[in-house]
Amino acid sequence: MEDLTTGIEVAGVVAWLDLAPGSRVLDVPCGSGRHAVELAARGMDVTGFDLSPRMLERAQARARSRGVTVRWVLGDMRRLPFEGAFDAVVNLFNSFGYFGDEEDRRALAGMVAAxxxxxxxxxxxxxxxAYVSQVPPAYWDETPTHWVLCSFRFDSGTGTAVTDYTYVPKAGGxxxxRQTRVRWYTLPEIHAWLKEAGAAVTAVYGSWDAEPFDVDTPRMIVIARRDAGGSPTRD
Known part of the structure; x- marks a missing residue:
């Protein structure tokens, strides 16, 4: 199932960003490398960037198992060390919004500068x-080893989604x-930050099926292009 999902997502990336074999692509943060490796398998020149050494180890193993080459870089996406180096930058699967507004803005500006x-x-x-209206306040999930109680709430004042996880071992104990906090940005906020950074939004999709974005679609997939002239704004 993960392979099918990854294939659908990467097909969208390739089509919407007009990529071709040899295109230089930065996947940030790349996590365990499922998108970076699939892009490399389709002929892209891929760099995967992540803060977690453990995730990069998993990504390297994934690349070896597929027989592809990806450049892996350990670092903080709030301080990307790239300037004008890539044809495309991708930030996938809920990987934005964890640092607070100012540092999130800086991270986005760094992506544009890259x-x-x-x-x-x-x-x-x-x-x-869509998420605020559809996610229940509490629900059960599971992993191979645990039952997981997920308790969700949304702070409309700060735009922050908070989820508390209770992991109950299936074997007893x-x-x-664990708690996660993530800022869910609105489209006008993302528009404004991209414009400030020197990029313009060219399309917004509501799913990987390319349906138009509206209040009920599950995703907000934003495509932007860096301005052809001048330098991006970056702190």
Whole structure:
């Protein structure tokens, strides 16, 4: 199932960013490398960038198993060390919004700065309106080893989604707890930050099936192009 999902998502990336074999692509953050490796398998020149050494180890193993080459870089996406180096930058699967407004803005500006003039950016974000109306306040999930109670709430004042996870071992034992907090940005906020950084939104999709974005679609997939002239704004 993951392979099918990854294939659908990467097909969208290739089509919407007009990529071809040899295109230079930055996947940030790349996590365990499922998108970076699939892009490399389709002939792209891929760099995967992530803060987690453990995730990069998993990504390297994934690349070896597929027999592809990806350049892996350890670092913080708030301080991307690239200037005009890529034809495309992708930020996929809910990987934006974890640092607070100012540092998120800086991270987005860094993605734009990493593009060559005319290069394209894809941001794959949750559609805030749809999630807030559809996600129940509590629900059960599971992993191979745990039952997981997920408790969700949304702070409309700060635009922050908070999820508390209670992991109950299937084999018995004390539960474990984890919390995630992520800022869910609106489309006008993303528009404004991209314009400030020197890029313009060219399309917005509501799903990987390319349906038009509206309040009910599950995703907010933003395509933007770096301005052809001048330098992007970057702190």
């Amino acid at each position: 593009l060559r003039p005319g290069g394209r950016l894809l941001l794959d974000l949750p559609n805030r309106d 004390p539960p474990q707890y």
